[in-house]
Amino acid sequence: PPVRLGDYQPPDWLVDTVHLDVRLHPTASRIIARLALRPNPEGREGSPIVLDGDELSLKSLALDGVPLAGTAYVVTPTALTLLAPPQRALTLEIETVVNPSANTKLMGLYRSSGTYCTQCEAEGFRRITFFPDRPDVLAVYTTRVEAEREEAPVLLGNGNPVESGAVEGTSRHYAVWHDPWPKPCYLFALVGGRLDRITEDFVTATGKRVALGIYVEPGKTERAGYAMDALKRSMRWDEEVFGCEYDLDVFNIVAVADFNMGAMENKGLNIFNDKYVLASPQTATDADYANIEAIIAHEYFHNWTGNRITCRDWFQLCLKEGLTVFRDQEFSADARSRPVKRISDVRLLKGHQFPEDAGPLAHPVRPDSYREINNFYTATVYEKGAEVVRMLKTLLGDEGFRAGMDLYLDRHDGDAATVEDFLACFADANGVDLTQFALWYAQSGTPQVTVSGRWDEAGRSYRLDVVQTLPPTPGQSEKLPMVIPLAIGLVGPDGADMALTPDDGSNAERGVLLVTQPRQSFVFRDIAERPVPSLNRGFSAPVKLSSDMSTADLLFLARHDSDPFNRFDAAQTIALSHLVEATAAARAGAALPAPDALVAALGATLDDGALDPAFVAQALSIPSETDVAREIGEDVDPDAIHLARTALRRAVSGALAPALEAIYAHHAPSGAYSPDAASAGRRALRNTCLDLLAAGGTAGSLARAQAHFDTADNMTDRFFALSVLAHTAPLAREAALAAFHERFREDPLVVDKWLALQAQIAEPQALERVRGLTHHAAFAWSNPNRVRALIGSFAGLNPTQFHRIDGAGHALVADAVIDIDGRNPQLAARLLAAFKSWRSLEPMRRASAEAALRRVAEKPGLSPDVTDIVGRSLG
Ligand code: ARG
Ligand code: ZN
Numbered sequence: 001p002p003v004r005l006g007d008y009q010p011p012d013w014l015v016d017t018v019h020l021d022v023r024l025h026p027t028a029s030r031i032i033a034r035l036a037l038r039p040n041p042e043g044r045e046g047s048p049i050v051l052d053g054d055e056l057s058l059k060s061l062a063l064d065g066v067p068l069a070g071t072a073y074v075v076t077p078t079a080l081t082l083l084a085p086p087q088r089a090l091t092l093e094i095e096t097v098v099n100p101s102a103n104t105k106l107m108g109l110y111r112s113s114g115t116y117c118t119q120c121e122a123e124g125f126r127r128i129t130f131f132p133d134r135p136d137v138l139a140v141y142t143t144r145v146e147a148e149r150e151e152a153p154v155l156l157g158n159g160n161p162v163e164s165g166a167v168e169g170t171s172r173h174y175a176v177w178h179d180p181w182p183k184p185c186y187l188f189a190l191v192g193g194r195l196d197r198i199t200e201d202f203v204t205a206t207g208k209r210v211a212l213g214i215y216v217e218p219g220k221t222e223r224a225g226y227a228m229d230a231l232k233r234s235m236r237w238d239e240e241v242f243g244c245e246y247d248l249d250v251f252n253i254v255a256v257a258d259f260n261m262g263a264m265e266n267k268g269l270n271i272f273n274d275k276y277v278l279a280s281p282q283t284a285t286d287a288d289y290a291n292i293e294a295i296i297a298h299e300y301f302h303n304w305t306g307n308r309i310t311c312r313d314w315f316q317l318c319l320k321e322g323l324t325v326f327r328d329q330e331f332s333a334d335a336r337s338r339p340v341k342r343i344s345d346v347r348l349l350k351g352h353q354f355p356e357d358a359g360p361l362a363h364p365v366r367p368d369s370y371r372e373i374n375n376f377y378t379a380t381v382y383e384k385g386a387e388v389v390r391m392l393k394t395l396l397g398d399e400g401f402r403a404g405m406d407l408y409l410d411r412h413d414g415d416a417a418t419v420e421d422f423l424a425c426f427a428d429a430n431g432v433d434l435t436q437f438a439l440w441y442a443q444s445g446t447p448q449v450t451v452s453g454r455w456d457e458a459g460r461s462y463r464l465d466v467v468q469t470l471p472p473t474p475g476q477s478e479k480l481p482m483v484i485p486l487a488i489g490l491v492g493p494d495g496a497d498m499a500l501t502p503d504d505g506s507n508a509e510r511g512v513l514l515v516t517q518p519r520q521s522f523v524f525r526d527i528a529e530r531p532v533p534s535l536n537r538g539f540s541a542p543v544k545l546s547s548d549m550s551t552a553d554l555l556f557l558a559r560h561d562s563d564p565f566n567r568f569d570a571a572q573t574i575a576l577s578h579l580v581e582a583t584a585a586a587r588a589g590a591a592l593p594a595p596d597a598l599v600a601a602l603g604a605t606l607d608d609g610a611l612d613p614a615f616v617a618q619a620l621s622i623p624s625e626t627d628v629a630r631e632i633g634e635d636v637d638p639d640a641i642h643l644a645r646t647a648l649r650r651a652v653s654g655a656l657a658p659a660l661e662a663i664y665a666h667h668a669p670s671g672a673y674s675p676d677a678a679s680a681g682r683r684a685l686r687n688t689c690l691d692l693l694a695a696g697g698t699a700g701s702l703a704r705a706q707a708h709f710d711t712a713d714n715m716t717d718r719f720f721a722l723s724v725l726a727h728t729a730p731l732a733r734e735a736a737l738a739a740f741h742e743r744f745r746e747d748p749l750v751v752d753k754w755l756a757l758q759a760q761i762a763e764p765q766a767l768e769r770v771r772g773l774t775h776h777a778a779f780a781w782s783n784p785n786r787v788r789a790l791i792g793s794f795a796g797l798n799p800t801q802f803h804r805i806d807g808a809g810h811a812l813v814a815d816a817v818i819d820i821d822g823r824n825p826q827l828a829a830r831l832l833a834a835f836k837s838w839r840s841l842e843p844m845r846r847a848s849a850e851a852a853l854r855r856v857a858e859k860p861g862l863s864p865d866v867t868d869i870v871g872r873s874l875g
Pocket of ligand 1: 321
């Protein structure tokens, strides 16, 4: 049965302190837990003590030092229950044994390349010891970790180091760690292994010295420098922008090669997928550097938003994740180009979250029921959750937002809080009512906003009529109108923004229309000339906007809008509507010429030397096949989309070749590689030109790509050229792929790029290639990064081949899901979520997707994770 938000009950028993003694052993690690428990005055009186457990072997159990009789407790596969405990403070001593080497779920205590590590969020601590595994039970932890010195010279835990030494008369040693901050068990972590480290000091705003350490596999320390730099910048930024200071003597990060997600914010001991720590110019792309910076910041920022203030229950996941994503987005915006960061964040949102919201897996930012919480670490909770926080800031202004955050950090420090608690701080600090705004957390689906504008020449006024609707989504047939902060501008014929004088006393002079009704009109006075409206500036609300704007007006915005996001978006809108029409034509065997307006808009962008190269690179990118599929929405034929998009790229290439060549030449690299944003922006633009030129398919453009590949001195350029060759030059492809593999065969993270690229080739042979690569020495079903690179890229980034009309692509992914589920259910469930838009496919492919899903559903012994995804997908 699902867990429901409305069924929340406070815990019956609280845990004040936890003493753990963990004796690491490859197959039989022994955990002795001493828990100081007491009845919760807020709980039900006379309750048994129910402790969660999963795959634990219980060795002994004592209450206040006295071994418990077998009749006093019951052990099941999921719980240890003390039937009639004394109703007073008491101590439980629990001894369990687990097998970290056999732990292929990568939840709880497991080994990654020999290193012992843990992952406890969301419900992994119960795989280490019996415990009330829920985020509203906060305790102070002391952890003693013991291991063979030879096997694990490094022993780490949460909080501050207390003591360490040899275990007398043995080859073992130990370390004791104490974390003074009460925390839920999902933030527990320990690490034991043979690791190298880099260290640095950080002095906080109030002068406290913090020892920073980043631990990596032996020999890889020189690749950890960028992460360390990002960490220090994150720490400073959080002090300056949110007044959040670090609160322990040490902060450690450990990079491991086997990890289900990106990283984990364990108190004082973040554990990372090594993909988001390790970087060198030879092995990491600019995008990798940017991701590392963002994720280091994200996990660090959790120290306040997540750890000092945690979640009451897992329904409140967005309370920490949406807010922390918003914070890491702002950090990256400050560290790099704000407009470019916004554009890439919105592209991510539209590419991942919008399809989720439009399909069978749609759920609110705060879900109200779940069967498997691990399936709710989604784009909706994270990315849409961040958009909701961003809208709060837009609505309240910078100062009002900061006042709300200050109140939240002050009022709820040490709490396990709710979304209501969070919103109340913003309401109280600003004297506003956020009741209707709270619907953003409760209603799923992407609001559709339709705007039409009319200039009244005689009355010298301009009117915008706004209509909002919210489509039905699973479990929610009726919807209420939302609060939509619609940032707008009226752009005059000279390209400048006109003064906004609203007729109705609304707050629109700030440039933000407050849309709260199903239909609403806004009138502006003193508009002497016909303006072009620039709508939803900066993507102020996560909505689908449609307007009656002409192509000419969009072209005007693409050239003149003072809002960089909308300048970008105007050209995208022109391209997208062309691609929708061209796709329909392609299905009928016809081809449409590229729209002149688009070529003009892109040409103008290329010619504008004042623009940031990184922005131009974004502006030049043609909407992806997934973008087009989403825009079409139903009866989707991926092959037709591919044809239409390929033709458009070819046409743009031909029309703009001289300009593209000039920019390509202009940004030729000078000096050594540096990952900074400005250099990365120049590379992005140059590579975008290379790609567009190659889309023309001329011999010269392919020779250029080959030369770019051969002469590249960094991974960004080398891998970009390799992808251009792989996608557009079948004759040069194999040699380039082989050379790349030969050069980087010892480097798993680079081999992942090689796997991912091959999985994305939009040709029928891709399927056989992917199947073949599953047998390649470089591939391992046990490693999530390898699986995501190969199978995940095929399912998520190769729409024509995943959705092959013969169903073989769907079958391949379904087979992989079934296979992986036996070992790592979380990974399997994530892969299966690639089917999230299956209902929007044309009938043949829809039938094949449904058959694949049904085949998964009928498999006996499926995990709860996959059962949940397949069940909701089939609806
Ligand atoms: N809290 C982590 C983050 O920073 C995500 C960890 C989720 N892990 C899991 N197994 N569900 O986003
Ligand atoms: Zn997070």
